[in-house]
Amino acid sequence: MSDILAGRRRPSGLAYAIVDTAVRFSPVLVLAVFWEFLGLSGIVSQQMLPGLVEIFSAFVDMLINGDLLYNTTRSVSRAAAGLGAAVVVGVVVGLMMAQFRAARLLVNPIVQIFYPMPKSALIPVVMIWLGLGDSSKILLIFLGCLLPVVVGTYNGARGVNPFLLWSASSLGASRLDVLREVVLPAAMPDILNGCRTALAFSFILMVSSEFVIATDGVGFMISSLGDGGQYPAMFAAIFFVAGIGFAADRIYAMLARRALRWREA
Amino acid sequence: MSATHHAAASRQHAHTASGISIRDVSHTYGARTGGMLALDGIDLDIGDGEFHCLLGPSGCGKSTLLYLIGGFIPVQAGVISTSAGPVVAPGPDRSIVFQNFALFPWKTVKDNVLYGLKKAGFASAERERRAQRYIDMVHLTGFEDAYPSQLSGGMQQRAAIARTLAVDPGILLMDEPFGALDAQTRRVMQEELRAIWRDSRKTVVFVTHDVQEAVFLADRISIMSARPGRIQHVINVDLPKDRGEEILENREFIGLSEHIWRLVREQAVAATRGAH
Numbered sequence: 001m002s003d004i005l006a007g008r009r010r011p012s013g014l015a016y017a018i019v020d021t022a023v024r025f026s027p028v029l030v031l032a033v034f035w036e037f038l039g040l041s042g043i044v045s046q047q048m049l050p051g052l053v054e055i056f057s058a059f060v061d062m063l064i065n066g067d068l069l070y071n072t073t074r075s076v077s078r079a080a081a082g083l084g085a086a087v088v089v090g091v092v093v094g095l096m097m098a099q100f101r102a103a104r105l106l107v108n109p110i111v112q113i114f115y116p117m118p119k120s121a122l123i124p125v126v127m128i129w130l131g132l133g134d135s136s137k138i139l140l141i142f143l144g145c146l147l148p149v150v151v152g153t154y155n156g157a158r159g160v161n162p163f164l165l166w167s168a169s170s171l172g173a174s175r176l177d178v179l180r181e182v183v184l185p186a187a188m189p190d191i192l193n194g195c196r197t198a199l200a201f202s203f204i205l206m207v208s209s210e211f212v213i214a215t216d217g218v219g220f221m222i223s224s225l226g227d228g229g230q231y232p233a234m235f236a237a238i239f240f241v242a243g244i245g246f247a248a249d250r251i252y253a254m255l256a257r258r259a260l261r262w263r264e265a
Numbered sequence: 266m267s268a269t270h271h272a273a274a275s276r277q278h279a280h281t282a283s284g285i286s287i288r289d290v291s292h293t294y295g296a297r298t299g300g301m302l303a304l305d306g307i308d309l310d311i312g313d314g315e316f317h318c319l320l321g322p323s324g325c326g327k328s329t330l331l332y333l334i335g336g337f338i339p340v341q342a343g344v345i346s347t348s349a350g351p352v353v354a355p356g357p358d359r360s361i362v363f364q365n366f367a368l369f370p371w372k373t374v375k376d377n378v379l380y381g382l383k384k385a386g387f388a389s390a391e392r393e394r395r396a397q398r399y400i401d402m403v404h405l406t407g408f409e410d411a412y413p414s415q416l417s418g419g420m421q422q423r424a425a426i427a428r429t430l431a432v433d434p435g436i437l438l439m440d441e442p443f444g445a446l447d448a449q450t451r452r453v454m455q456e457e458l459r460a461i462w463r464d465s466r467k468t469v470v471f472v473t474h475d476v477q478e479a480v481f482l483a484d485r486i487s488i489m490s491a492r493p494g495r496i497q498h499v500i501n502v503d504l505p506k507d508r509g510e511e512i513l514e515n516r517e518f519i520g521l522s523e524h525i526w527r528l529v530r531e532q533a534v535a536a537t538r539g540a541h
Contacts, residue, residue: 163367166337171432172357172384181380185371262371262412 021250050232059236067221068240075217076244078134079206082141086202087195090146094153094191095179111147119144119201120208127213137209137217144205145198152194156187189263192256199252203245282435282468283348283358285311285334290343292329302493303329307343309487309496316462316469318483320476320525322533326494327472328440334470335361335438347436357381360434364441366421368413374400374424375409381432399427402461419450430461437462439471443478452510455481459508476526480518481508488528491535498528 032052039049062068096103122140130136160183168182184191210219218241225234292304303326311317319327332338334345336355345352347359360381368377378396387395400409403423413421422442429437439458443451459482462469473479479486480502488498504518512518 161365161367163363163365164369166332166335166355166361167363167367167369167428168380169355170335170337170357170360170438171381171428173380177384182369185369188371263414 017254047231050235054232055235055239058230058232059240062233062236068237071216071218071221071237072240072244075206075210075219075241078137078217079141079202081134082138082205083145083198083202085138085142086145086198087149089142090149090194090198091153091184091191093146094150094194095157095183095187097150097154098157098183098187099179107150111150115147115151119205123209123212126209132213132215136213137206140209141202141205144201148194148197148201149191150194152190152192152197153187156190157183159190160186189260192259196249196252196256199248200245203241203248207241282314282466284313284315284468285309285436285470286344286346287311287330287334288344288346290330290333290340290345292326292333292338292341296341304333305493305495307494307496309499311468311470311485313348314466314468316459316471316482316484318479318486319470319472319489320479320486320529321474321489321494322491322529323474324492325489325532326492327474327489330489330494331361331438331440331470331472334436335359337361357385357432358434359436359438360429360432361438361440362422362425362429362442364444366413366418366425366445368421368425368428370413373410373412374405374416374427377413377424378428378431381428385432395431399431400424402430403427403457419446419454422446422454426458426461430465434467436468436470439469441472441474444473451478456509458482463506476522476529477513480504480522480525481512486525488525488532491532497532500525 035049036052038044039046039051059068093103093107097107098104119140122143126136126140126143130139164182164186165178168178173181206217207219207222210217211223214220218237222234222237222241225231225237287307287309290304290307291302293300293302295301307330319330321327329338333340334352336352336359340352349356349358352359369380372380375396378399379392382392382395397409400406403426405420405423405427408416408420408424413424416424422445426442443454446454455478471479471482483502486500486502487496488500489495490497500521502521504512504515504521
């Protein structure tokens with residue numbers, strides 16, 4: 001298949017990207033066959049590993065009755081709120097750290113201590129603070145996503161070629177101009193990397209917090225389906241959230257590449 | 266209200282050329298940790314509209330002196346002044362071209378050139394007209410929408426020169442601007458720069474360690490000593506204003522180059538000894 005593609009004039013745009021992605025992810029098909037084999041051969045019980053057809057039909061049911069869409073919308077809106085706030089605050093804090101020694105001295109030790117901490121450990125804390133509503137989950141996602149953005153922005157902003165800053169100021173840029181128009185775009189590759197890590201964290205924290213403190217959302221759905229023994233539906237929800245996470249990452253990478261077009265020679 | 270208007274109006278005018286006066290300027294790097302004396306008691310007057318080269322061995326502080334004139338690093342001792350007063354910060358009256366081009370890589374050639382024009386407050390149509398004029402002047406017509414990463418080194422440096430000239434600085438600072446270019450491109454750029462300077466009558470301070478380049482370009486050359494940098498000789502270059510390829514075979518050009526080469530060599534040898 002890839003030979004056929006290589007022989008033709010390289011098709012441009014979306015169609016090519018879709019076919020190319022399908023080819024590259026064909027090993028997933030092998031995994032699916034293996035999954036079916038394990039269940040059908042009886043090595044693993046069908047309870048633990050339901051057949052893919054069963055999972056798919058459960059998926060269609062949930063799609064039709066609206067459960068999946070409703071819960072996904074609830075989850076994704078929490079993740080988006082937490083992530084969005086983390087990006088805005090993280091970029092500002094990272095830039096401040098790069099610009100001002102005082103900000104660096106104040107924030108750096110805090111970042112270093114909290115960076116390796118698993119943010120899911122904070123689930124009970126945010127629950128005590130903010131209760132069972134949306135705000136506790138949003139705060140958790142915000143906290144988890146904040147540090148990768150801060151660190152990415154800080155590293156990017158510190159590494160800016162000083163000659164670019166000098167050039168800008170000798171062309172008449174003020175200090176604020178230099179920050180907005182030179183430091184920020186120059187740091188953009190690192191900022192976008194930090195945000196990609198944060199995007200992954202937002203999904204992890206979204207689902208894990210909903211296991212513990214929620215009455216809706218994909219995480220809540222997965223855990224309650226599991227508790228109720230509805231395994232095909234549970235797997236359908238798991239695959240669905242995995243698919244959404246994957247798609248979000250891909251779309252993000254595509255947009256980031258477009259934003260950084262200037263780097264390609 | 267009227268004061269604001271006046272300021273905005275005057276910002277739109279070209280920066281007038283200006284001489285540069287350097288009085289007893291010294292500079293120490295890392296003063297807090299013992300320190301390394303980079304410049305020691307520099308006294309120099311560069312005339313209005315003069316093309317002045319700072320020539321010397323690596324590490325003699327010639328770039329430091331240029332950065333002090335640019336206002337990029339603060340003057341520690343002594344005074345540097347132009348017709349606008351003492352230098353305290355960078356400004357578009359003293360714009361600079363660096364060896365590594367320092368174009369904004371996320372902006373196209375045209376947007377790079379437009380940057381300083383926007384800061385200067387030109388109206389949109391006038392900005393476009395000026396940007397195009399300088400892009401044409403450095404022969405980058407047709408590459409307006411290219412990103413720096415898509416251009417050769419010579420083209421990037423031409424774009425950087427266009428960006429700097431577009432703000433019409435009275436004083437043009439150049440920090441080994443052709444150092445990263447191949448010999449052919451370099452020669453062409455030297456001729457073009459000389460022609461641009463002749464037509465625009467700016468004051469140029471040009472840092473180089475290439476004797477031939479200095480003699481080809483300059484009205485006067487300051488030869489700097491090995492570290493700590495001092496001005497050892499100031500030499501007048503009495504060659505025709507119009508200089509092309511043919512001047513390289515001019516007897517005076519060759520004689521002067523050899524004379525200056527010997528003076529620079531003394532400093533380079535001293536630098537090597539000093540390092541032992």
